[in-house]
Amino acid sequence: MPTLAESLHELIQYRDLLYMFTWRDIKARYKQSMMGFFWAILMPLLIVGAGVLVRIAFLMTSGNHINFSDLSSIALKSLPWAFFVSAIKFGTQSMLSNTNLVTKIYFPREVLPLAAVLASLFDTAIASSVVIVLLIVGRVGVTIYLLWVPLIIGLIILFTAALTMFLSCANVFFRDVKYLVDVLLTFGIFFTPVFYEARMMGKWAPLLLLNPLGSLLEALNNTIVRHEAPSLPWLVYAASWSILGLLAAWSIFDRAESSFAESI
Numbered sequence: 094m095p096t097l098a099e100s101l102h103e104l105i106q107y108r109d110l111l112y113m114f115t116w117r118d119i120k121a122r123y124k125q126s127m128m129g130f131f132w133a134i135l136m137p138l139l140i141v142g143a144g145v146l147v148r149i150a151f152l153m154t155s156g157n158h159i160n161f162s163d164l165s166s167i168a169l170k171s172l173p174w175a176f177f178v179s180a181i182k183f184g185t186q187s188m189l190s191n192t193n194l195v196t197k198i199y200f201p202r203e204v205l206p207l208a209a210v211l212a213s214l215f216d217t218a219i220a221s222s223v224v225i226v227l228l229i230v231g232r233v234g235v236t237i238y239l240l241w242v243p244l245i246i247g248l249i250i251l252f253t254a255a256l257t258m259f260l261s262c263a264n265v266f267f268r269d270v271k272y273l274v275d276v277l278l279t280f281g282i283f284f285t286p287v288f289y290e291a292r293m294m295g296k297w298a299p300l301l302l303l304n305p306l307g308s309l310l311e312a313l314n315n316t317i318v319r320h321e322a323p324s325l326p327w328l329v330y331a332a333s334w335s336i337l338g339l340l341a342a343w344s345i346f347d348r349a350e351s352s353f354a355e356s357i
Contacts, residue, residue: 100347103201110200114208118183119215134220136179140171141227144288165318168227170287170310173249176217177306178278184209184257185274188265188357196354203346206261210254228317238316241323245313248335252305255338262346265356286311302327305334 104111123132144167187205188195195202264270282288285307291298302308308331312323 100201100203100343104203107201107204111204111208111211114204115211115215118208118212122212134223136175136220138223140175140287141168144171147288162318165228165233166290166314167288168224169317170314172217172220172224173246173310173313174282174285174287175220176213177249177253179213179216180210180253180257181260181274181278183213185260185264185271188261188353192357195357202350202353203258203343206257207254210250210257214250233318234320236320238320238322241316242313245309245316245323248332249306249309251339252309252331252335255335255342258339258346259342262349265349265353290314305331
């Protein structure tokens with residue numbers, strides 16, 4: 094079994110293949126689609142709309158009024174959530190949807206789930222233009238805390254890649270994984286601070302932040318919308334899950350790779 098360093102070096106050597114698979118996945122999503130790339134913008138907007146309705150209902154019951162800050166927060170956190178859902182959904186199936194390639198041609202199999210992540214990242218880049226407009230309309234200013242944003246976004250991508258690699262591997266050996274993933278993605282938004290802020294849950298907030306993605310979404314909201322530094326303990330916690338999780342997922346993937354062809 095190759096070491097992680099050797100696997101990473103091999104992946105770099107096959108970077109052109111990673112690009113080809115990523116572009117193939119992007120084109121496949123919009124092939125024969127009347128709306129084309131507009132779907133990449135529509136899906137985050139639908140999540141934002143659902144979040145606004147949920148937030149309005151919550152504030153009406155508490156006697157408060159919704160403001161631009163609330164709308165900006167929902168719009169901001171809906172975008173990485175949409176990226177996470179898309180990457181996990183397509184990445185989990187990436188091995189089984191490429192059975193012929195996995196069983197007949199040699200290449201680093203990590204390319205397949207990582208291509209799904211990069212394709213979803215492409216969609217997110219398109220949709221981010223709309224979210225930026227919403228943030229401008231919401232009069233979200235520019236502060237020094239925006240310097241945290243690249244780090245937080247990078248950790249979200251790493252955490253998503255880690256979970257995608259693990260689930261794509263597990264789905265080869267246990268075909269019911271995809272059904273569990275569908276259930277978790279459907280209800281996961283209610284247990285992740287996307288439509289609301291963790292602090293609104295009072296003493297239950299730490300439970301929500303145990304979800305690394307929840308911690309990262311809150312950090313993103315703090316730096317962009319609330320104009321404050323992220324909570325360092327929770328950011329370190331999420332970073333540990335993202336980095337160590339990717340290393341662990343990659344190691345598990347490499348150990349199982351030799352059994353993919355006979356199990357797929």
